[in-house]
Amino acid sequence: MLEVSPRTIPIARPDLGEEEAAAARRVILSGWITQGPEVATFEDEFAAYVGTTHACAVANCTAALHLALHALGVGLGDEVITVSHSFIATTNAIRYCGAVPVFVDIDPRTYNIDPGLIERAITSRTRAILPVHQVGLPCDILPILEVAARHNLPVVEDAACAIGSELRVQQKWERVGKPHSLVACFSFHPRKLLTTGDGGMLTTLDPELDRKFRVLRQHGMSISDTTRHLATTVVFEEYSMLGFNYRMTDIQAAVGRVQLKRLPALLMRRSKLASHYTERIKGISGLIPPHVPAGVRTNYQSYAVQVTDQYATSRDQLMRKLLEQGISTRRGIMNAHQEAAHTDLAHSDLTCSQVARDSVILLPLFAEMTLEEVDRVVDALIP
Incomplete structure (x- = not known):
């Protein structure tokens, strides 16, 4: 078959x-x-x-x-x-x-x-x-x-x-x-x-x-x-x-x-998917799920996870592993000062921005995504 x-x-x-x-x-x-x-x-x-x-x-x-x-x-x-x-x-x-x-x-x-x-x-x-x-x-x-x-x-x-x-x-x-x-x-x-x-x-x-x-x-x-x-x-x-x-x-x-x-329903669905992600990811050493401070509610436009030094591989190696398993990801948010179009701009210390760009992975998240697909992504994150 x-x-x-x-x-x-x-x-x-x-x-x-x-x-x-x-x-x-x-x-x-x-x-x-x-x-x-x-x-x-x-x-x-x-x-x-x-x-x-x-x-x-x-x-x-x-x-x-x-x-x-x-x-x-x-x-x-x-x-x-x-x-x-x-x-x-x-x-x-x-x-x-x-x-x-x-x-x-x-x-x-x-x-x-x-x-x-x-x-x-x-x-x-x-x-x-x-x-x-x-x-x-x-x-x-x-x-x-x-x-x-x-x-x-x-x-x-x-x-x-x-x-x-x-x-x-x-x-x-x-x-x-x-x-x-x-x-x-x-x-x-x-x-x-x-x-x-x-x-x-x-x-x-x-x-x-x-x-x-x-x-x-x-x-x-x-x-x-x-x-x-x-x-x-x-x-x-x-x-x-x-x-x-x-x-x-x-x-x-x-x-x-x-x-x-349709936006209220879309917000509820994304929140449910994100909660499922967080519940499972918080048990994986070296991965930090999104931090949502008290006093704000996010729409989870993207689900951003930080890959720390305690994780088994580098962020980029993890992205390649996921891609090989049919799971699309994106790197952390870009920094304009590190792009050729804006390298002429002077700037102060942007260490946290640079660390975030190089250590964060954006995982799949969309309204039609299923909880089973979230599980498939998280299972692929487990070293």
């Missing part, structure tokens, strides 16, 4: 189905497929979900980060304090503005920015602070906001991975994106819990900042496509500022609206 090999377990898989397909089809057949009424409705529903007053949809999270910094006036020669330990888009967005990323190190347990290192990095050229909610785990935002307030600096949250994550503020659970800073930026890439194929969102409580985002995302045009389409008289747009083509399509937004309705 032919032996059937077990299927390859991918690092991630978007959870999309017939309802998303029907939503996209509906919009395609409507004749309005670019930024329009679906985008506007998606923005309203997203704002209500995270608990803010304004949400502005854009092409991707890199565009969102760039727009946020640009709208705040970050420009040539300015400095923005952030982490190197993040997807390269965080650093790229700063450099798109002509500004200089100033890297500080991370907390080695959470892989998020260490708030205690921020104040000493502030100079007369600092214009903003850009913390990251890494792999969906909310960073320690409240002390960051306290430092920013003392120095009258805006904070922009890179919440690319953090849709559905929560933190406790004054004994009340609040979602990332409320936002707790001036602006929060989200990603809808396929590796994220909520996907539109690609896409992004900026949330804010500031109506003037939201208005500026909306003008900038559409070439600096003075009126929206929807307004022009519904006008009963001839109207001519004006372009009073240099803008960008950072729009989301209505096809994407229609998919996003379905995904947003």
Whole structure:
């Protein structure tokens, strides 16, 4: 009898189905497929979900980060304090503005920015602070906001991975994106819990900042496509500022609206899978499961495990072993300062960032994954 090999377990898989397909089809057949009424409705529903007053949809999270910094006036020669330990888009967005990323190190347990290192990095050229909610785990935002307030600096949250994550503020659970800073930026890439194929969102409580985002995302045009389409008289747009083509399509937004309705179930499923991982991994010597501090709830966008010197092999050898068994993994989060595009940037001691990049392994985690597949991954981790 032919032996059937077990299927390859991918690092991630978007959870999309017939309802998303029907939503996209509906919009395609409507004749309005670019930024329009679906985008506007998606923005309203997203704002209500995270608990803010304004949400502005854009092409991707890199565009969102760039727009946020640009709208705040970050420009040539300015400095923005952030982490190197993040997807390269965080650093790229700063450099798109002509500004200089100033890297500080991370907390080695959470892989998020260490708030205690921020104040000493502030100079007369600092214009903003850009913390990251890494792999969906909310960073320690409240002390960051306290430092920013003392120095009258805006904070922009890179919440690319953090849709559905929560933190406790004054004994009340609040979602990332409320936002707790001036602006929060989200990603809808396929590796994220909520996907539109690609896409992004900026949330804010500031109506003037939201208005500026909306003008900038559409070439600096003075009126929206929807307004022009519904006008009963001839109207001519004006372009009073240099803008960008950072729009989301209505096809994407229609998919996003379905995904947003399904998000609570996706969060519950990922939490169940992650709990199963943790329960089994904590018994394996040399492996450290994710640390989730009191006062935050992660969405487990990725499941990050640290491989210590006590483990039987190196992290990279473990990754090769898993791949040979049909299990996909990824290395720990990259560091921008170790990539050729940004090696020209000066930086302080980033030891914890470098250790995390080289010792952390991201294990498969996606909503359709089964507990049996989690067991298969963990069994392969046992030396």
